[in-house]
Amino acid sequence: MTDVAETADTSDNTGPADDRGHPVTSFVTSMSRALDRLADVSGWTMTPGEQRHALVELRRQRARLEELELRVLVAADRNDIGAESGATSTAAWLADATGSTRVACFRDVHLAHALDEEFEATRAALAAGEIDVPRAVVVVSSVRRLSDEHDDLPPGTNAKAEAHLLSQARRLDVARVRRLGKRLYEVVCPAAADADEGRILAAEEDRARRLAYVTLRDNGDGTVDGRFRLPTLHADLLRKALDALTAPRRLRAGPVDATAGGVRRPSASFLRGQGLMELLERHLDLxxxxxxxxxxxxxxxxxxxxxxxxxxxxxxxxxxxxxxxxxxxxxxxxxxxxxxxxDGDSVPLDLGRERRLFSKHQRIALAQQYDGCAATNCDRPPAWTEVHHLDPWSAGGRTDLHRGLPLCPAHHRMADHPDRWDMRRMPDGGVRFSRRT
Known part of the structure; x- marks a missing residue:
């Protein structure tokens, strides 16, 4: 026995079979018959010019047909056409009647409502075959996202945004339209967008500076491995410098050794390593x-x-x-x-009373002698030290090398307060501090 609901549903799906009735149903019937007549026509019988024309027009007419389908779909959803067969929604009915996925049908219903209610300009462009459905989806989603993310937009902003994206969608592919849609705020509200982007970038830059680091590990074989994390700007500066030092034209005449280690076709990472060595040796003004x-x-x-x-x-x-x-x-x-x-000629290192502060060469010599802060339990490097006069200058002391002592700021303060700290020289020349009781 044939199920009554099934019979009714099948009849409902097929619709009118003649040319009478609504213009849309008449068009669908006529189109179906025309396509039937073309079912056995081969594409290879066309000239190249005819093929080019047909392909462009078929793609354009497909977009127009899809707009017509969406226009009918929104009206059908308002009529709740699936109710007679017990369907829970128009999308569910359409998925069952056509074998489409419910996800796709629900997406089409939402798009149909958007084009009918808010995006008339986009619907008109789709109906004219100027854009296709994927680009229409990008226009709709981009403008809606703009409204969702910014609730203080001036009146008319959505229409302005839609018009801008449509003008681009008529000539660009969907991927590029999508990229433009992500920066829509900058187009319709440039001043506010610059301020927002400035705040975002400032926060990113502050975070990037706090996360920056460099680690170096000695491999014990004459090489050092390292890792670093830098703000994008500083990484770009480093990359530009290395690329400039390793440009092909410069490699042929410059000092970078592009064939070191027998490398015939050096990799980009190898060349950057060569460039970094040159940057440190030849271009960094120490x-x-x-x-x-x-x-x-x-x-x-x-x-x-x-x-x-x-x-x-x-x-x-x-x-x-x-x-x-x-x-x-x-x-x-x-x-x-x-x-x-x-054993060679030396720079004078004893200056007596001629100057108050220790000279550059005296500091270098002290750095070589102590390798940092002279306090025996301190690990501060030479760059962090200050030279302390063992004989105070104010009491007639001399700025001589053997009477200078490199100390970090903390130990220098201890040395300047002998009433609170005792400073005792050690056999190796260093000093040890102890608090006076």
């Missing part, structure tokens, strides 16, 4: 960097005079590593890199 006690930042390389002259042997860097004498000779001409040559 003399302008802050250093200990206000003297310029320096890298001190200690070596014997005969090694400097011959280029054979080793040298010790104040960072703790050892390098070849040849490398030292290559670096010695760089500003901020000072060779401390033993």
């Amino acid at each position: 003399t302008t960097m802050p250093g200990q006690g206000g003297s310029p930042f320096t890298v001190v390389v200690t070596m014997e005079l005969d090694a400097l002259q011959s280029g054979l042997g080793v040298a010790a860097v104040d960072t703790g590593c050892r390098i070849s004498a040849g490398e030292t000779r290559r670096l010695a001409c760089r500003a901020g890199i000072i060779p401390m040559v033993l």
Whole structure:
């Protein structure tokens, strides 16, 4: 026995079968017959020009047909056409009648209502075949998101936003329209958008600075591994500098060794490593960097005079590593890199009463002697120290090397208060503090 509901539903789905009735039903019937006549027509029988014309027009007419379907769908939803068959919604009825997914049908119902109620300009563009459904969806969702995110928009803003996106959607693909939709606020409210973006960027920049770090790990084989996290701006500055140093034209004539280690086709990471070495060696002006006690930042390389002259042997860097004498000779001409040559001509290090503060070279010598704060239980590096006069200048003390002591600010304050702290010299030249009772 045939189910009555099924019979009624099938009849309801098929609709009128002749040309009489509503213009839309007549059009659907005529279109169906026309497509029937084309069912066996082969595309290869067309000329290339005919194929080009047909493809563009078919795509355009598809958009127009989809708009017509949405126009009928919104009216059908208002008539609750699924009620007679017990469907819970128009979307549920449509999914059952056509074999479509419910998600797709619900999406179409929502779009149909939006085009009919709020987005007349978008509906008209779709009806004219100027845009397709995916681009119409982007226009609708972008303008609605603008309203949801900003509840203080001036009157007419949504219409302005829709018009702007439609003008772009008529000539751009859906991906680019979607990207423009994300920055819609900047177009319709540029002043407010700049202020909002400025606040957001300021917060991001503050967070990025607080999260910045650099870690270095000595591998023990002459190399060091590292990790870093930088604000985007500083990373871009570093990237631009390295790219400039490793440009192909410059590699052919410049100092960067693009074939080091037998590399024929160097990777981008390899070239950036070469560029970073050149940046540090040749383009970083160490003399302008802050250093200990206000003297310029320096890298001190200690070596014997005969090694400097011959280029054979080793040298010790104040960072703790050892390098070849040849490398030292290559670096010695760089500003901020000072060779401390033993048994050679020395810079005067005893200045007596001629000056109040210790000189740059005296500070370098003290940094080499103590490698930081002279307090035996302190790990502050040389750059953080100040030179303390063992014989106070105010009491006639001299600014001589052997009477200077590098101390970090905390220990320097202790040394300046002998009534509260006892400072005792140790056999290695360092000092130890103890509180006076």
